[in-house]
Amino acid sequence: MTYALEIRDLVKNFGSLEVTRDVSFGVNKGERMALIGPNGAGKTTIFNLISGVYPVTSGQILVEGTDITDVPSKKRIGYGVSRNFQNVRLMRHLTVVENLILGQHITAGGVANMMQPFGMFKRHKWWKQAYEALEEARLTEYADETVDALPYGLRKQVDLVRALLADPKILLLDEPAAGLNPTETDELMRELKMVAENGVTLLVVEHDMHFVRNLCERVVVLNFGEKVAEGTMEEVEKDPKVQAAYLGVETEEDDAA
């Protein structure tokens, strides 16, 4: 079966520094997969490679069997790859609803519709769609607030709604739960499960293990740019290499090497 997202032998070097080394894994359609590992393990780098922010040194990235390794970053959304950023990169000077309109770019007909003066027509389908998405996320009251004026937790929610408006097949989420309070985290978990049920494939980088355990069906563990384990949370937790990565304990293999 073809994976929704597959990466094969992914290598990224910055000069002589190897950030990821021959990382391979596949995520099934609608699956909730986590990418975990200690700081500097190369998780965010892998996100940057999948979304095209960095070019790969070698290896392949496939979406539903199609090789997108050499597709420019701006075209990858057309293949259904959408991502957020760890530090919430909303457009600060725009309002919440304007940020959502931005997220619709790829579904709104691309370049051809850019000159429609939709702003003058409050009943335009783009506004409607954005307000509906806000209502679903229970954020309607913040529609016209400048993003700058919102607290962090709300910004993260808006960020997610924006990413979803691009109608992604694969959603890459970099620390979606970081900085959220327990209620917000539970809410996010529910929302993401719903998203996956609708067929969106999730790949999540997260440090909150409680969150990962409850959300994700499988995890890939990275350490120093290499994949050290893959499986369910229960499986990888027992893996001595994973324990070593997190606790810094030397394993027998390390001794042998």
Place this chain on the structure above:
Amino acid sequence: MFSGYIDGLIVILAINVIMAYSAALPLVAGQLNLGTAGFMAVGAYVAAYFSNEYGLPIGVAILIGSMVSGFIALLIGIPVLRTSGIYLALATFALGQILVAVFLNLEIVGAAQGYPVYGYIEMPTIAITTIVLVLALFVLSQTRFWLYLTAIKNDPTVCDLFGIEVKNVQLAAFVLGGMLAAVAGGLQAHYLSYVEAQSFGALVSIYTVLFVILGGTQTVLGPLVGAAFFTFLPEVFRSGEEWRYAIFAAFIIGFMVLRPQGMVTANMMRRIKNPFGSGRKASA
């Protein structure tokens, strides 16, 4: 219609407003164009040439000037817009100087002697043209294109990941700006009945950018307010003739320190539209 003084002031205002938008378009996307006077010169000379030599209606001649200027902006914009920040500012500054230098040496349009223009347009025509252009820009400000300009200034990487052709949007803004400056140049040439290259100096470009920055780039109204304010302000200080420009300069410095976001901000516009609260009330 009015006295010569008022007529003249309205024309200066109109030209300044159009110029302000020519600099504002790229600036909304975060790109400083310090060469708008060069595009103004292209518009002035090309329009004057076509109305003089081929007897074309002035409107058509100005349109041709605008197209030529847009074409030059397109050709030059492709390499120049690869740079950003201070390098882009310097590159566009140099570009403006080069364009003016070309006309200063071009014999068919009188070179350094200047170029008399036979067709004449009056103040009301210029005023109406400006109003039409401003209305068109207001409509443009309601499109995705304008929203993307603001978004690109905020975070070009994220725009790119959402599939926006960042470079092309920036180029389009730059070209549209070049076309607008040319219209201002064409109008001015036919009002003053004379074109001389020296009148498109670096100061014109710098003042134009100043209008926009002081008016603010967050809303479509900012450049208009900035241009209007700085057209009338020196007139207000006219009584203190010798100190006029010193006071003017001190005012600009003070303003930039106290209100770097410009006179008109997006939040201000939202408050005007909705004075009793900042957002929609919760539905549930």
